[in-house]
Amino acid sequence: MHPIVNDIYTALPEIFVLGMAMAILLIDLFLTERTRFLTYALSQFTLLGAAMITVATHTPGVGYAFSGMFVDDPLADVLKLMSYLATSVVLVYSRSYLAERGMFRGEFFVLTLFALLGMMVMISGRNLLTLYMGLELLSLCLYSLVALDRDNPRATEAAMKYFVLGALASGMLLYGMSMLYGITGNLDINQIGSALVKGAPDRAVLILGLVFVVAGLAFKLGAVPFQMWVPDVYHGAPTAMTLLVGSAPKFAAFALVMRLLVQALQGVVHDWQGMLILMAVLSIALGNIIAIAQTNLKRMLAYSTISHIGFLLFGIMSGTLNGFIASMFYVSVYVLMTLGGFGMILLLSRRGFEAENLDDFKGLAARHPWYAFLMLLLMFSMAGVPPTIGFYAKFAVLQAALQVGLVKLVVFAVLMAVVGAFYYLRVVKLMYFDEPQHDAPVRAQPDMTMVLTVNGLAVLLLGLMPQRLMELCAYAILHSIQ
Amino acid sequence: MMANFQDYVFYAFAAILLGAGLRVITARNPVHAALYLVLAFFTAAGIWLLLEAEFLAIALVLVYVGAVMVLFLFVVMMLDINLDKLREGFWEALPVALPVAVLMALEMALVLGSRHFGPERVATPKPHPADYSNTAELGRQLYTDYVYPFELAAVILLVAIVAAIALTLRRRKDTKYIDPAQQVKVKRSDRLKIVHMPAEKPTPPTAEGDRT
Secondary structure, three states: OOHHHHHHHHOHHHHHHHHHHHHHHHHHHHOOOOOOHHHHHHHHHHHHHHHHHHHHOOOOOOEEEOOOOEEEOHHHHHHHHHHHHHHHHHHHHHHHHHHHOOOOOHHHHHHHHHHHHHHHHHHOEOEHHHHHHHHHHHHHHHHHHHOOOOOOHHHHHHHHHHHHHHHHHHHHHHHHHHHHHHHHOOOEHHHHHHHHHOOOOOHHHHHHHHHHHHHHHHHHHOOOOOOOHHHHHHHHOOHHHHHHHHOOHHHHHHHHHHHHHHHHOHHHHHHHHHHHHHHHHHHHHHHHHHHHOOOEHHHHHHHHHHHHHHHHHHHHHOOOHHHHHHHHHHHHHHHHHHHHHHHHHHHHOEOOEOOOEHHHHOOHHHHOHHHHHHHHHHHHHHHOOOOOHHHHHHHHHHHHHHHOOOHHHHHHHHHHHHHHHHHHHHHHHHHHHOOOOOOOOOOOOHHHHHHHHHHHHHHHHHHHOOHHHHHHHHHHHHOOOO | OOOOHHHHHHHHHHHHHHHHHHHHHHOOOHHHHHHHHHHHHHHHHHHHHHOOOHHHHHHHHHHHHHHHHHHHHHHHHHOOOOHHHHOOOHHHHHHHHHHHHHHHHHHHHHHHOHHHHOOOOOOOOOOOOOOOOHHHHHHHHHHOOOHHHHHHHHHHHHHHHHHHHHHHOOOOOOOOOOOHHHHHOOOHHHHOOOOOOOOOOOOOOOHHHHHO
8 A cells, every 4th residue: 555545544533533623614604503503413423434434444453654653553443432432422411501501603513523633643643743742732622612601700710720731731741752852862652662671771861751741641631749720620611611621531641641651661660650659649539538528519520530530540550451451441431420420410500500519419319310310320430339330440440559569559549439439429418318409490402311311321231241341441452552 | 172163152142042031031021021032032043053954943033033023022012011910929939939940950950961961972963065955854854754743733723723713703793894795795776865756846935034
């Protein structure tokens, strides 16, 4: 095959998403408020098409394109498919919320698709340059989406904080990357990896670069001590944007960690292991303890995210293939639960009212027993109560940490998970044992109710048979990471 | 090793660059700060010339100094920036910020010194022959090996345009905006209406009318 044909064939999903995003940008100009549904339908079609292309061009081997800057391995394909699914669910959940608040505009869909493109570039990046470009593409879209409700001072403030801290994190990441480039003379992930395995050319510079890279990654992931933007952004952003920020980009962040720490910096695994252990322990402790004091559900879920990121790092820091599989399993489960949790807030919100306080969930079981049951499943799963999927996710990462002998840390994480169970179960208590404060009916589109039901039940059903998802993660990791 | 002329030029440029950079963040007047930034760009372009990156050096002057900084100066002059408010909290934050900054500077000095990046560690690149075209080489690289990040940069710029318009465009209802297309399409019949009405006889002036 001619190199250009190979390049286009390998990157076909990205090219399709880019083309559709630009087409939607143009088509949307000719639509009115009443025909805007077409933009939504085209966006969903884009996601479906990209998924079909990704499946059709999938091979268990590793393919390269664009002079080795782009990699198409099973890890990339699986993470991309998960990102399409998460983005599609985000669009379904946020449709009526956006329409009620005057944000059902073409820009939302275009920026969301560009954000997805950024995630895909990150997932398939095999060069420090492309990884960084993908990260910037994703981040810029997310900053502007958070600020899209521009007359809302809280959203604008959140966007500003997100932007400034995000730019700082990008700067740190770039600085670290420049150190790596300085000592290896290469931007290519695999070549940096092999240069470091052969023997570190200069340890002092390498470690300085590593520290900056890990700090930049921790910022993007939202791990302690770089977590301060997470609660403010999750709380301040319109809930539909919080849903987007909190869900699909986590797949891209996971891919970024895998590419940078595991594929490029495998040679210094013992150095980053120590840093990750510290961040994981602090994240789990701080996230779970501060979440108890929250009365706002969005803020509570933000702190819960910090603790989940801590668990995610537990798998990665073990440095074994088992650990990476467990981490990938964890991140997919986390996104599933986050989609459900914020989807529930979107479901109960209506024009002029945000169901974001814990009190808004009081007595939900009396008003809408089915929704309360779904929320109960989601909360049980986040807390890690068997037989929900959240239990298996925690179990898998802690088992991976046990295999490398981190017994004390595992005991600590389990204790913190018990602390965390308090605030998840408090939501259940509010729904089932408290009196409702108002009896406004919940009006939801049938598609949203259906997807939310599937989402809630998936948490239970996958928990009963986690084998398939685990096999998928194992397939992706084992065929991509040597 | 004997220092040659190029080394002196480099140190001169480097000293000016550092001084200008420092003044950008310490100058009280934002217009002065912007002008110092222009100086910093100019000297950086000089250093790039020493590295035989002629195209990039000229692009830096043309794009940053010529376009971006002029725009920036306009913005700075139009905005009424209250510097005293910006400087509020500087002295309170200093006891924390200063040790951190000093520590970071020390660490960087330790790692980035000549012990790790000195000339004996990094080989001096061979100078190119006189007929070597930096611009052609850059263009070839950009459209072959680096075409993927190049396209990505284009997408990022597109996102910046979309986001900037989405965040700032407001259609005001009270403007007297005229659509040029409508204006060009106008016909005589839209503007001028000829009304036929019977001619009226002038009424003869009355005696009372005369008096008033």
